[in-house]
Amino acid sequence: MDAEIIAVGSELLLGQIANTNAQYLSVQFAEMGINVFYHTVVGDNHKRLESALEIAESRSNLIVFTGGLGPTKDDLTKETIARHLGKKLVYDEPALHSIEEYFRKTGREMTENNRKQALIIDGSEVLPNDHGMAPGMVIKEKGITYMLLPGPPKEMQPMFTAYGFENLMKKMDKHERIESKVLRFFGIGESLLETKIEDLLDKQTNPTIAPLAADGEVTLRISAKHSSREKCEEMISESEKEILRRVGEFYYGADQTSLIKELVKELTVRKLSISAAESLTGGMFQEQLTSIPGAGKVFKGGIVSYTNEVKAEVLGVSEDTIKKFGVVSEECALEMAQNVRKQLGADVGISFTGVAGPDEQEGKPVGTVFVGIVLPDGQSVAKQLNLSGSRAQNRIRSVKYGCHYLLHQLKNTQ
Template identity: 35%
Template sequence: MKAEIISIGSELTSGKNLDTNSQWLSIQLAAMGIPVGWHTTIADDFDANLQAFDIASQRAGLVIASGGLGPTQDDLTREVLAKLINQPLEFHQPSWDTIVEMFTKRNRACPDRNKVQAFFPKGAEPIPNESGTAPGIWMKAKQSYIAALPGVPREMKSMFEAWLKTRLIELGLAQGVLIQRKINTFGLGESAIEEKLFDITKRGNDPEVGITASDAVISLRILASADNEAAAFKKIAPAEAIIRERLGELVFGVEEEELQDVVHQMLQKAGKTIATAESITGGVLASKFTKVPGASARYLGGFVTYTNDVKKSALGVPAELLEQFGACSKEVTLAMAEGCRERTGADFALATTGVAGPGGLSPDLPEGKVFVALAWKGGAHSETNQWFGNRNEVQSRTAKMALNILRLHLLKEAKHG
């Protein structure tokens, strides 16, 4: 059996609001072993809603909808569900009493219009709402169980946890557990990663391995279903071992770990400190370091040196280097890193330069061409890369590139001393 999640609201289809309910519901259902096959988002239109529920009730064993249960004219879910099963709406006095009581507790008069929230398709069961005025709806249509919940995330989550989750278990719809393991990598593109893992990412494998890309970070998602968590993780372990063996140092973390989290842990373990000198990234790299709790123990501070004059005065970059090679160059980036390290006393310093765009500076310096340097006592290293994307994407990816360069250097130090 697969589930379908329907999100209702013109504010969602217009892009004004982000649909976070579907994501949350999918995670909860996965934990119960109920796979989600479809996400559907529809505007506040009666015919479109009716069509969506009709299709969903034919292909999914469970349909969970959020939205459309308010008291206004564009809240259509009650009428749509009644039409779906060709039944009239019936007034439910206990639900109305609860709604009135909710307003009384808030020292507010209950508008007559809210009475529509106490109407349900004949044969449907109200789902209690302890956090708001809109009760949910539980019913059967064709081959599907349908649960309609409010669109307000706090109310929807509370009703799922307090009522719907128990009902799904009682009906035997929960099928064990569905566990996901996320492996995060940096340094290769999505297609190159897939080439290395082609055999284990084929459709139909158990466990299932998928690839997703987000701002230059490529994640492998291992999905396994089983009767319990231990059995699911036992399925996941061999696939994760293959991924780690084939990708090696491209793997930097798991689940929601970001590069700065891992780098901070490595600096902490090594007892080392870091400082930054930024041009192209304009403080983005410093921001990533300081997002980590306890960052001040390892991150000493940084410079944003956007002009040549400030590069010279703040970091001591020689004028002749700037004149000979230009600000966007390996040589200047190395000088920035060394100047930053000397002035802050940090064990390591990272520096960034490049062309964020829009537009390039020359054929040799197109939009997205970046330089990153790492300096430490007695040595330095620099890398260049060509990013494709808008200005914000180039800055963010360059900051991640810098973090990854430091990560790989710390790995090397840990191995060889």
């Protein structure tokens, strides 16, 4: 099957909500071996929806709609599709009974437009809504399968899992699945990584390898298609081994992990605590760290020392260091890391100081950053970064580099 997902709702076009339904369905379809070639978003307008439907029919044999099944006048998905297919709408009695029973139990008045939610396209297969009112439906006409699902994710996702998945699997001629694995790299640019694996990219068929870069990181998504999950995993593993043989020194984890998650994991395994002193990052490292479940086992606390006064009076950076080297310096970064580690009684100390932008500081250009690290044995190291980008990018990348450097130091320490 070649699928197109059409999300219906003007609120999506206005940016009031994100189209998470398309993301969810794309993941499900990939596992089922259904190709998703197009995502479309259209507002609550009959003519524009019909136009999107006609375009989808010209290029897809599975068209999935999310949204527009509710009780209001702007909920017009099933009306538009029924008219387009020359079908009438009829009441699904179990759905109508369920809606009536809901209003009876809650003691609320049931208005006539709520009955509208029980309407389905005549001849369609019903997908019960166990978490809401409007049922979903599936109808096949002239070789094209149309699936209509409700818009709220809390209704759509369980409906698809319980009923939509099985319905589509029965309609498929062959049951191939697509499995993927995402390899994550840091400290290497996208162009250099691609150069290292250029021959693998050139000859890829199955599995496929897709690079993607974001905020200083590079990922490679390896995807394999086969009827057997085990065979997919075997194919992915073979490609992964060859990739890591070439660029494994920059690899830090797979799939949904992140540098900060890997750092928490490493500290937890080693039973080490950490404290942080931040200047340009303004607490971003600590915010990211504490967003990870289990961070309380490793994180002692931190100090956001944004001004020179706080660096000196609270964090204890010596005035001589500030006068002689400045706060944007290796020496200041090391003192910040050493002092916060000592003050908070942590095993590891890390610090961030530098110029986020938009203006230079102490004669140093925007993007000059120093990361200080002190390990449990007292060994200390400072790393200088020369970043380019916006103020926000410089702060985000500083945190990522800090995680990267600290992970490297920990993994190379017995």
